[in-house]
Amino acid sequence: xxxxxxxxxxxxxxxxxxxxxxxxxxxxxxxxxxxxxxxxxxxxxxxxxxxxxxxxxxxxxxxxxxxxxxxxxxxxxxxxxxxxxxxxxxxxxxxxxxxxxxxxxxxxxxxxxxxxxxxxxxxxxxxxxxxxxxxxxxxxxxxxxxxxxxxxxxxxxxxxxxxxxxx
Amino acid sequence: xxxxxxxxxxxxxxxxxxxxxxxxxxxxxxxxxxxxxxxxxxxxxxxxxxxxxxxxxxxxxxxxxxxxxxxxxxxxxxxxxxxxxxxxxxxxxxxxxxxxxxxxxxxxxxxxxxxxxxxxxxxxxxxxxxxxxxxxxxxxxxxxxxxxxxxxxxxxxxxxxxxxxxxxxxxxxxxxxxxxxxxxxxxxxxxxxxxxxxxxxxxxxxxxxxxxxxxxxxxxxxxxxxxxxxxxxxxxxxxxxxxxxxxxx
Numbered sequence: 001x002x003x004x005x006x007x008x009x010x011x012x013x014x015x016x017x018x019x020x021x022x023x024x025x026x027x028x029x030x031x032x033x034x035x036x037x038x039x040x041x042x043x044x045x046x047x048x049x050x051x052x053x054x055x056x057x058x059x060x061x062x063x064x065x066x067x068x069x070x071x072x073x074x075x076x077x078x079x080x081x082x083x084x085x086x087x088x089x090x091x092x093x094x095x096x097x098x099x100x101x102x103x104x105x106x107x108x109x110x111x112x113x114x115x116x117x118x119x120x121x122x123x124x125x126x127x128x129x130x131x132x133x134x135x136x137x138x139x140x141x142x143x144x145x146x147x148x149x150x151x152x153x154x155x156x157x158x159x160x161x162x163x164x165x166x167x
Numbered sequence: 168x169x170x171x172x173x174x175x176x177x178x179x180x181x182x183x184x185x186x187x188x189x190x191x192x193x194x195x196x197x198x199x200x201x202x203x204x205x206x207x208x209x210x211x212x213x214x215x216x217x218x219x220x221x222x223x224x225x226x227x228x229x230x231x232x233x234x235x236x237x238x239x240x241x242x243x244x245x246x247x248x249x250x251x252x253x254x255x256x257x258x259x260x261x262x263x264x265x266x267x268x269x270x271x272x273x274x275x276x277x278x279x280x281x282x283x284x285x286x287x288x289x290x291x292x293x294x295x296x297x298x299x300x301x302x303x304x305x306x307x308x309x310x311x312x313x314x315x316x317x318x319x320x321x322x323x324x325x326x327x328x329x330x331x332x333x334x335x336x337x338x339x340x341x342x343x344x345x346x347x348x349x350x351x352x353x354x355x356x357x358x359x360x361x362x363x364x365x366x367x368x369x370x371x372x373x374x375x376x377x378x379x380x381x382x383x384x385x386x387x388x389x390x391x392x393x394x395x396x397x398x399x400x401x402x403x404x405x406x407x408x409x410x411x412x413x414x415x416x
Binding site for chain 2: 055057058059060061063088089090091122123140141142143144145146147151165167
């Protein structure tokens with residue numbers, strides 16, 4: 001993979017990457033698809049760039065919308081010759097969510113995944129309630145408003161909240 | 168149709184049909200959280216089915232795209248397990264069906280995630296992460312309800328008694344699976360019965376449930392011979408495409 005674009009391409013990798021940072025997750029708009037670790041590769045393919053995305057869960061309803069959003073953002077920026085594709089290997093993991101992404105989730109009221117899923121082998125637990133910071137929480141349901149989250153309740157401030165499961 | 172295509176269709180039809188069944192719970196769950204849990208599981212399953220249909224649609228002998236594979240085949244052309252087309256009935260019944268399948272799928276997909284076919288292997292690795300989660304969910308509910316009130320226990324034992332006769336099919340080799348095993352591309356599902364039983368025994372001992380004595384196991388779904396329920400599922404699943412061919416959102 002070339003580090004910079006060949007001379008016949010005027011678009012730089014950096015430019016593509018910064019545009020991708022502006023594409024929000026359709027269901028958790030506070031984080032971008034880059035924060036969530038959904039970009040597998042930005043590849044220099046002979047005469048065009050190829051952006052390879054990966055789905056979080058195989059049935060995530062956003063699976064068809066995201067490539068469309070990426071394409072729209074590129075077109076808005078005047079870039080029409082980018083190929084966008086999907087790959088499921090290696091499988092997406094919450095280990096790929098950036099620290100910045102985790103901080104954004106927390107400020108949005110979603111407890112970020114705690115720990116490294118590949119090491120834990122389970123879905124983990126929220127470190128603290130995103131509202132009051134208490135570590136005294138309990139599981140309400142293993143599934144929540146999207147497949148990637150579980151529903152928890154804080155036993156101190158009594159607020160229900162969502163936890164982004166280790167996966 | 169060659170053995171590999173048939174086997175992949177069997178693998179794809181399983182989550183499609185179970186996903187369709189779970190989708191019937193949408194808006195009818197016993198509590199909001201479980202309504203969401205069942206429909207989220209349905210989404211995962213339909214996503215897994217879709218990955219497999221996309222792969223199959225690329226085969227030369229298949230003249231259908233992923234949507235037509237899912238929506239436009241006839242009943243005898245679906246190869247899902249009979250277990251998965253059984254009606255939802257109550258929440259306990261739905262959970263029991265899910266648990267039997269998840270426990271089996273966990274073992275089967277573990278094996279498939281080492282398959283020589285790179286695409287199938289990638290789909291299996293991706294799906295396995297979700298299957299593990301489904302198993303955790305369904306096995307927890309087996310224990311909670313089996314070891315719950317006398318009423319919940321009775322409902323769970325009744326569900327086990329009704330559904331047990333469909334579990335034997337999971338471990339019975341079809342001609343296409345035997346052919347694949349002989350050519351070195353198969354998965355020894357017959358050998359998965361013992362580890363599956365171990366999982367069931369473990370959860371049942373904690374749930375206070377017992378295995379019924381059933382002499383005859385019902386089979387045929389994997390070869391396209393279905394129970395009466397299948398036609399009703401397909402009439403709902405296929406309604407829009409049959410009524411308005413080629414329609415899109």
